[in-house]
Amino acid sequence: MRIFLLVLMTSLIGTSFSQGILEVRVMDEKDNPIEYANVRLLDKSDSSVVIGGYTLSSGRVTIESIPYGDFIGEITFFGYQNYYINNISFSKSDKKINLNEIQMSKLKNQNFEEVVIEGKTPLMESSIDKRTYNVGEDMTTMGGGLTELLNNIPSVEVDNDGNVSLRGNGSVTILIDGRPSAMSSGDGALEGIPASAIERIELVTNPSAKYDPDGTAGIINIVLKKKKLRGINLNVDLTAASEKLFGGNVGFNARTEKVNFYANYSFRYREGYRNNFNERTSLINDTTVFLEQNRLGTDFRRSHTVKVGSDFFISDRQVIGISASGTYNDRIRRGDQVNYESFNGDLNKYWERDMYDPRNRQSIDLNADYKLDFKEEKGNLIIAFTQSIGDELSIGEFEEYYYNPDGTPLDNPYQFQNQERTEYENTFTASADLIRNVSDKIRIDAGLKAIISEDIESNYLEYYDSISDMIVPDPNVNNELSFTQEIYSAYGIFGHQLADRFKYQVGVRLEQAFSEPRLINTNESFENNYFSLFPSAHVVYGDKKMGEIFLSYSRRINRPRAHELNPFPTYSDPLNLRQGNPALSPEYINSYELGYEKIWPKLSLTSSIYFKETVDRIQRIRQFYDDGRSVTTYANVDESYDLGVELIGTYSPFDWWKNMISINAFESRLAANINE
Structure with a gap:
């Protein structure tokens, strides 16, 4: 077992950037915390709402980004008398106010017949x-x-x-x-x-x-979705549409002061179509080969998704959560494909291909986490563990019938293929994340993480041999690949607000990776271990009134996946094959982004310019052969550059009417010197 010692950096993420900060804890008459109490600051001149927030399960709330000025505090909760605090003032000398605990009193002699609660969530x-x-x-x-x-x-x-x-x-x-x-x-x-x-x-x-x-x-x-409302809550949604599309969702939770249990189940059923049309022209010596492929078929899908869990509130500042999420889905694709092959404009032959392609996938995630909130809103510590398991079975049955241009069968008119592919994934993740608010202007985050994964892919294909008149396995395709990977990392980020309108955060992540794809059939191994540094920086200038300008940089990585490493070919069409490259290396990316965002009461606008430089880019390569086959594989190329512009606008003229428009334009340039 490999042991990797991580050095925890002390420069880290995000920050609580604000002008003024208000802290308060809301309790009932029995000193129990009140969750979802509405705490608002009203302008002292006209009582208009300036800013607000809702209390957590601990009864605490922290409201940030409060402009300087004089306010009236208002605390409301259904069934309780409104609570007001006069003369709350924020200035450069008084930026942080803690109201400590406030006790609310229940309303007396009130009859409540019906209550309708409405809320708006921004798109x-x-x-x-x-x-x-x-x-x-x-x-x-x-x-x-x-x-x-x-x-x-x-x-x-x-x-x-x-x-x-x-x-x-x-x-x-x-x-x-x-x-x-x-x-x-x-x-x-x-x-x-x-x-x-x-x-x-x-x-x-x-x-x-x-x-x-x-x-x-x-x-x-x-x-x-995960419900957290107090009491017992149940909601049911059913949907139906034309073309045999059905769905449903059931959500439930029961919450007391110490425990919250929740469950959510979703179902989906759909019958659709999958039609493909493809044309390909190739020049082989002095012959122009034209291939036309027309496929008509159906696509059936059915899925179930479940999430069940519980939160245990050990104290006002400590929570333990456990949950399980899972999916089970079926997909069946059927189709008839007609292929026409022509040489220099004259039809050489054509053939029909009947396809039956069912597949089944199931997966489950098991999660456990612990959260500790520090006193006086100084940050928190989160420790989490996840075990994720999934497997997939894919079967392909293919029959082909070959004909001469005049419609008569060829000498060997029949071909049959039966393919079975399985994939098994097992990933364990453990992480610890610390957030520490040093002051109202400085925040430090740090974390450790370990990801240990195994991916096993197997492929078995058999075909009809016209000479022996038997179904025989194909040794050139049948294989099994085991891909194990261990990634250990540590990160740190430092965030600071230098002025009212200027904030930044800088950080770095250290990572050691051990990866080993292994071909079980041939007992070949391709070990690849590497250490990487991933710096990042984010700068924001502005406020909600003038809008915000943001600038960011990060270094990233794209690791080869199991199917990109497997050298054995797979296909559902014998003229279009796919195979991986076990010699692939990770690609590294330097990413830059500059943007502006402005939000009005009913309108928002976000625009950005982004640039990415990729070194050792993993590129899909398609090669053509004289016998008409094409093989898609992967290779590292020298580098690539991506430059783009993005524009996003939202407009909500009414609460029930939301509109969104987005434009994304980009250009990519690739240096295609392939590393063998």
Whole structure:
């Protein structure tokens, strides 16, 4: 077992940048904390609301970014008398006020017949290093899957095969509840998560050193729903649409002062179509070869997603949480493909290919975490453990019938292939994250993390041999790959507000990686161990009135995946093969971004310019052969440059009407000297 000693850096993340800070703890008459009490500051001249917040389970709330001036404090909670505090003043000499504990009294002799509580959640929220899209109530994706939901997020695209790209770059790290997960990996895994199970989606295009450095384009974090309301709560959603699309979601939680139990189940059923049309022209010696492929087929999908967990409130400042999340999804694709091959414009032959492609995937995540909030809102410590397991079975049955141009069968008119692919993933993650507010202007974060993973892929193919008239295995394709990887890291970030409108954070992440892909059939091993430094920096100038200008830099990495390393070919079409390259090295990215954001009451505008320099870029290479086959593989190229512009606007003329428009334009340049 490898042992790696991590040196914890003392320069670290995020910061609590503000002008004034108000702290208070709200209690009831029995000295029990009141959660979700509304604490607001009212302008003393006209009693208009300036800023506010809600108390946590401990009854505490900290309100930051308070402008200097004179205010009236107002605390409200349903069933209790309103509480007011006069003469609250913030200035350069009085920036932080602690009201300590405030006791609220219940209303007496009141009859409550019906209460309607309404709240508005902004469609998009921004912080110093990420954007959050609150998609829990997005009616446009009701009944759909996560892939439809992602296609509604600005600059995110999902193709027909479920591949996700961000700003035109497919190297994206997908997290579930902030952690690597088998629920987000594998073919069709994201499609299997219903949109009804999603609470919000977080985009981190230029992550700080606190985040794992994987992903050229950045990080997409999928946050599943988890109810936290007091008492017993139940909600049920059912959806149906044309073309046989059905879905449902059931959410439940029961919470007392010491325990919160929650459960969420989502189901999705869909019958669709999968049609592909492809044309390819190749020049082989003096012959022009034209291949036309037309595929018509069906695509059936069914999925179940479950999340169950409990939070145990040991004290006002300590919480232990355990949870389990899982998915189970089926996908069956059927199709008939007609292929036409022509030489110099004359039809040479054509053939029909019947395909039956069922696959099944199941995964489970087991999580445990502990959170300690320090006294006087000085920060917190979070320790978390995750075990993520997933497996997938994919079967492909293919039959081909070959004909001459006049429709008569060829000499060997029939071919048969049966392919079975399995994939098993097992990832263990342990982390410790510390946040320490040194003062109201300085914050330090530090953390340790270990990720230990194993990925086993196997492929078995058999075909009809016309000479022996038997079904025989294909030794050129059948293989098994074991890919083990251990990553140990430590990070530190320092954040500081130099002035009212100027704040920055700088950090670095140290990482040691041990990776070993091994071909079990041939007993070949390709060990690759490497140490990396990942610095980051974020600067913000401005405020909510004038808007904010932000500038950021980060260094990132894109590691080869198991299928990119496996040298044995796989295919569902014998003319279009895929195979990996075990000699691939990681690619490193220097990412820069400059942007501006302004928020009005009903309108927001976010614009940014980004530039990425990639060294040893992993590039998909397609090679063509004289027999008509094409092979797609991977190679490291010298470097590439990406320059882009992004514009996002939101407009909500009414509470029930939200509009969003986004534009993303980019240019990529690639130096294609391939490293053998």
